[in-house]
Amino acid sequence: MLKIGILGLGTVGSGVVKIMQQNSVNIHNKVGTDLKIEKILVNNINKERIVDIEPGVLTENESDILDNPAIDIVVELIGGEEPAYKYIMRAIENGKHIVTANKLVIAKHGKEIFKKAEEKNVQVSYEASVAGGLPIIRPLQNSLAANRIEKIYGILNGTTNYILTKMSEDNQSFEEALLKAQEMGYAESDPTSDVDGYDAAYKITILSSLAYQRFVDVENVYVEGIRNIAIDDIKFAKEMGYVIKLLAIAKNSDEGLDIRVHPAFVPENHTLAMINNTYNCVYLHGDAVGEVMSSAEGAGQMPTGSAVVADIIYISKNINYNKQEYPKIDSCQKNNIIDTKEIESSFYIRLSVFDKPGVMAKIAKIFGDNNVSLASVLQKERLNPVVPLVLITHSVKEKYLYKSISEIKELEDVNDINSVIRVEKHI
Ligand SMILES: NC(=O)c1ccc[n+]([C@@H]2O[C@H](COP(=O)([O-])OP(=O)(O)OC[C@H]3O[C@@H](n4cnc5c(N)ncnc54)[C@H](OP(=O)(O)O)[C@@H]3O)[C@@H](O)[C@H]2O)c1
Numbered sequence: 001m002l003k004i005g006i007l008g009l010g011t012v013g014s015g016v017v018k019i020m021q022q023n024s025v026n027i028h029n030k031v032g033t034d035l036k037i038e039k040i041l042v043n044n045i046n047k048e049r050i051v052d053i054e055p056g057v058l059t060e061n062e063s064d065i066l067d068n069p070a071i072d073i074v075v076e077l078i079g080g081e082e083p084a085y086k087y088i089m090r091a092i093e094n095g096k097h098i099v100t101a102n103k104l105v106i107a108k109h110g111k112e113i114f115k116k117a118e119e120k121n122v123q124v125s126y127e128a129s130v131a132g133g134l135p136i137i138r139p140l141q142n143s144l145a146a147n148r149i150e151k152i153y154g155i156l157n158g159t160t161n162y163i164l165t166k167m168s169e170d171n172q173s174f175e176e177a178l179l180k181a182q183e184m185g186y187a188e189s190d191p192t193s194d195v196d197g198y199d200a201a202y203k204i205t206i207l208s209s210l211a212y213q214r215f216v217d218v219e220n221v222y223v224e225g226i227r228n229i230a231i232d233d234i235k236f237a238k239e240m241g242y243v244i245k246l247l248a249i250a251k252n253s254d255e256g257l258d259i260r261v262h263p264a265f266v267p268e269n270h271t272l273a274m275i276n277n278t279y280n281c282v283y284l285h286g287d288a289v290g291e292v293m294s295s296a297e298g299a300g301q302m303p304t305g306s307a308v309v310a311d312i313i314y315i316s317k318n319i320n321y322n323k324q325e326y327p328k329i330d331s332c333q334k335n336n337i338i339d340t341k342e343i344e345s346s347f348y349i350r351l352s353v354f355d356k357p358g359v360m361a362k363i364a365k366i367f368g369d370n371n372v373s374l375a376s377v378l379q380k381e382r383l384n385p386v387v388p389l390v391l392i393t394h395s396v397k398e399k400y401l402y403k404s405i406s407e408i409k410e411l412e413d414v415n416d417i418n419s420v421i422r423v424e425k426h427i
Contacts, residue, residue: 002031002316003038005065005096007087008077009049009058012101012128013040015305016075017051020312027309031316039065041078066090073315075308076100085109092116092124097319099311101128101304107202111215123318125311130203131156131280133303134296138314140210147286149211153427154248156203158278158298159187159194160226164244164263165276168234174227186278186299196225197246197261204248207282208259212252214330216259222340224262233350233419236378236390237265240348243273247424256338265348265392265423272427283427341399346375346423349391349405352415359413360389366411370404372396386415392423 004020006013020027020037028034037057045058065071066087074091076098078084085105088098093116100106106113106126117124127137131154140149155161159181166177178195181187193199201223209215226246237244242265251258266273271293275281280298285291297303353359360377367374378390393401401420408414 001034001036002072002319003036003070004073004075004312005038005068005071005091006040006075006077007062007065007084008079009040009042009051009053010077010079011301012304012308013075013077014049014051015301016077016308016312017053019302019305019309021051023309027313030313032320033316035312035316038071039068041065062087066096067094069094071096072319073097073099073312075312076102076105077308078102079104081105081108085113088113089116092120092122095120095122097122097315098124099308099315100124100126101308102126103129103199103202103206107205107218110206110209123315125315126206127311128304128307130206131282132158132297132299133306134280134282134294134298135307135310136207136282136294137210139292139294140207144284144286144289144292147288149252150285150287151251152204152207152211152249152282152284153272153424154200154204154207154283155245155272155275155279155281156200156248156298157194157197157246158280159191160197160200160246161275161280161298162186162278163195164226164229164234164246167229167231168238168243169276171231173231174229195227197223198225200246200248200261204250204259204261207248208250208257211250211284212257214257214336216257216337220337222260222262224260226263228419229263229421230350230419232388233348233421236350236388237348238268240265240376240378240390240392241268242266242348242423243268244421245272245275247272249424253338255342256336258338258343260340260343263421265346265421266427267425270427341402342397344395344397346395346425347393347401348419348421348423349393349417350419351389351391351408351417352386353389354385354413354415355387356413359411362411362413363389363391363408366407367393367404370400370407372400372404388418395425 074096163177281295283293373394376392
C-alpha cells in the first residue's frame with residue numbers, strides 16, 4: 001500500500017478525492033497496490049465538504065503530512081506561491097514524491113524544485129499545471145520525445161477564451177463578457193491573472209521548458225492581455241476572415257527562443273479559431289510527427305482532478321517498479337529570448353481618422369518610409385467627420401511597425417489609433 005497526503009481540499013482536491021474513491025478498484029489494478037489517502041491539509045477543519053472524508057484524515061497542521069514518515073506522495077493543491085512552494089520543498093527534503101497542479105510554483109521555481117528532487121531521489125509530476133484535463137506535459141516528456149518541437153501555439157486560459165467567445169458570438173463588450181464569466185464561476189472576482197495574460201504566461205513557460213529543455217524566467221516573457229480588445233476589433237476581424245484569440249506562443253530558432261502571450265488574429269478556418277468557450281487547446285509542430293493538436297476543458301474539478309490522479313498513478317507505478325525520472329532542463333539566459341521588437345508579424349491596425357482627402361496617402365507614406373507594406377485596407381462609409389480605417393500589414397519587424405505608429409499618431413488628420421493586434425497568418 002502507498003500512502004498519499006493531500007495539501008488542499010478545494011475545487012481540485014475534492015475532485016481528486018472523488019475520483020480516487022469512485023475508481024479505487026480500477027486504480028488498484030493499474031498500480032498493483034492500494035493507494036490510501038492518509039491525511040488532507042485544509043485551512044479550516046470545520047468547513048462543510050462536498051466529499052465524504054473519514055474521521056481523523058483532515059488536519060490543519062501541515063507537519064502531519066510534510067513530516068509524516070508514513071506518507072509516500074504529497075499532492076499540493078493549495079495554489080498560489082506561498083506557502084505552496086516552501087511546503088513542496090520541505091516534503092521533498094523529507095523524501096516524498098510530489099504531484100502538483102500549481103503552474104505559478106512550477107513556472108517560477110521549477111528549477112530549484114527539480115534540483116532538490118534529483119538530490120533526494122524523488123519524482124515531481126505536474127500534468128494539471130497546464131491546461132487542466134488536457135494531457136500535454138507527459139506527451140512532451142514521453143510520446144513526443146523523439147521530436148524537435150518547432151513551435152507551440154496554445155489557447156491556455158479558459159476564462160479569456162470564454163470572454164472572447166461571448167464578445168464574438170453575442171456581441172458583448174469586454175466588461176459584459178467578463179461579468180458573465182464571473183457569474184458562471186469561470187472568472188475570479190480579481191480576474192487580473194487571467195485577463196492580463198499572466199496565467200497563460202506561466203503555462204507557456206512550463207511547456208517551453210519541456211519542449212526546449214531550458215527554464216525561462218517568466219519575468220522575461222512578453223505578456224499582453226485582452227482588456228483592450230474592443231467589440232469593433234472583433235467585428236472587423238470577422239469581416240476580414242479572422243477570429244481574435246489570446247495565444248500563448250513558443251518557438252525555437254537559431255536566434256533564440258520566441259515566447260509570448262498576446263491577443264492575435266487567427267485565420268477563421270484554422271483549428272485554433274474553432275476552440276471556443278472554456279476549452280483549451282495546444283497545437284504544436286514536431287519535425288518528425290508533424291502537426292499535433294489536442295483540446296479539452298482547461299479547468300474544473302473533474303478534468304483537473306483527472307490529470308492529478310493520473311500523476312499519482314504514474315508515480316505510484318514508478319515506485320512499485322523503483323524507477324525514477326528527472327527532467328534535464330538548463331536555465332535559459334535572458335539573452336536567449338528574442339526581444340519582441342525583433343519579431344516579425346503581420347499587424348491589424350484600427351485607426352479613427354478625419355475624413356479629408358489625402359489622409360490615406362500620408363499614412364501610406366509613413367508606412368512606406370519605414371518599410372512596412374500593407375496587405376489590406378478597409379475604410380468605412382462616412383457617417384461623421386471621424387471614420388474608422390482598418391489596415392492589415394504584411395509581415396514586418398515590430399520595431400518598424402511601432403516606429404510608423406508613433407509617426408502616424410502625430411498626423412493632425414489622425415484622431416486616434418484604437419487597436420494594434422498581431423495577425424498570426426501562418427500558424
Ligand atoms: N480550479 C481549477 O479548475 C484548476 C485548474 C487547473 C489547475 N488548478 C490549480 O490547482 C490548485 C488548487 O486550485 P483550487 O481551485 O482547487 O483551489 P481552492 O478551491 O481555492 O482550494 C484551495 C484549498 O487549499 C486549502 N488551503 C489554502 N491555503 C492553505 C494553507 N495556507 N494551509 C492549509 N490549507 C490551505 C483550502 O482550505 P479550506 O478548504 O479549509 O479553505 C482549500 O481546501 C491551484 O494551484 C490551481 O492553480 C486549478
